[in-house]
Amino acid sequence: MVNQTDKALAFAKLHVKGAPLVLCNAWDAGSAKAVAQGGAPAIATGSWSVAAAQGYADGQALPLDLLLQTAGQIVGAVDLPVSVDFEGGYGVEADEVGKNAARLLETGAIGLNFEDRIVGGDGLHPVADQARRIAAIRAAADAAGVPLFINARSDVFFQKDSLPHADLMEEALTRAAAYAKAGANGIFVPGLSDLNLIKSLCDAQSLPVNIMRMGGGTAIADLASAGAARISHGPGPYFAAMETLTKAAAQLYQ
Template identity: 50%
Template sequence: MSQAEKARHFADLHKKGDPVVLYNIWDAGGAKTLASAGAPAIATGSWSVAAAHGFDDGERMPLDFSLMIVERICATVDVPVTVDFEGGYAVDPSDVAENVRRVIRAGAIGINFEDRVVGGEGLHPIPAQVERIEAITAMAEEEGVPLVLNARTDLFLGTDPDSHKDFMGEAQEREAAYAEAGAGCFFVPGLTDAALISQVVETATLPVNVMMMGPLRSVAELSALGVSRLSYGPAPFRTALSDLKRRFEET
């Protein structure tokens, strides 16, 4: 498949109630292993990629180094590859778009793009984040790749679950704005309440992505809620390191 065909195929994998399951990896070896096991697509996790190469998360890994890893992953597998690109390694919309252009030219067909202010506090205001998404989607059109932009909101991640119901109005506002700007999916990591997930799914026009964490354990249960994409985030990397440590200790 061409890169554009891979992008369209990946977008088609997002089916409400029959989600694409992405077991996030951190290197080309992991990508090849999952592809050979039948994974329909590969997704990186920024925390895992950074930690695996001795960096902290939060765009602390040099951009050129990060892109080298992306290029190796994309060259190793034939399935679509989507990259956790955090906040795009920039703030200005044109700078973000140029950085994402490099991700596309490395072979990826999708990105996670978060609204958290990387290295700062809080979230980007909705109009500012919309400008950034619009710049990315316009650039992707120039490149001829229908990039699947997974618009991540950090409203819920790292906050008290008891307060999540208070964020629903803003979450719905952000989803609508990001969809209008050209996003292809809406990611709500940290949201783990089934009723609230169902509410997001019911009001969203975009496919909804949740992260398997906390009480979220069952793919079947989340499928029943109507989600379209499931991610595992840093959990696979942490499990792999724990297994490595245990096996060494048992030798």
């Protein structure tokens, strides 16, 4: 049986610049099994979808215990590496985030998304504060003996809709460098879609870059050519599944 460490190492190797890991985000054990049966090399959750499937809003409204329960159910349902969208770590202070990450590791998960947005507030955590929070997660993983893949999400490109994204690249690069030094394995930049800027980000720093592709969006091949190492689909698969279910129900009741 492949253990948690082996899964974590295998997951990290799937992040290749120009030949990206493509993730069809799941939200529970059933959807994870369906994605696995479709040929996925790994499973990743999306916080919006996981929360919605349980009747909660996004933004850590889903209780931590319920998130951990769902994560454990997904890990038990598939033989693939499982990465969990951990939002802001369900804490503000670094020690609290580290303790929560240790609990996530107990579910068998081998990766997490960890964002710098202030959940329930405005703006982003200062770079130094977020770096300390990432370092606490890394320390918890080291203590558990698991090479956890920390996908450091930065919402820098969601900050100022009125500004061209090019004006935010300097901050994105500053954050990527700080997060890498703190122990992050990847940088996730939802909201960034310009191929030239994606290429600039991929070329200018060392971390594998995760791009979120919504709907039809930009072609996977084009994102790969720009240097993406990971492509996720956020709540898109959940939206598509619920639309299909609604249509099927409508046909029964018309």
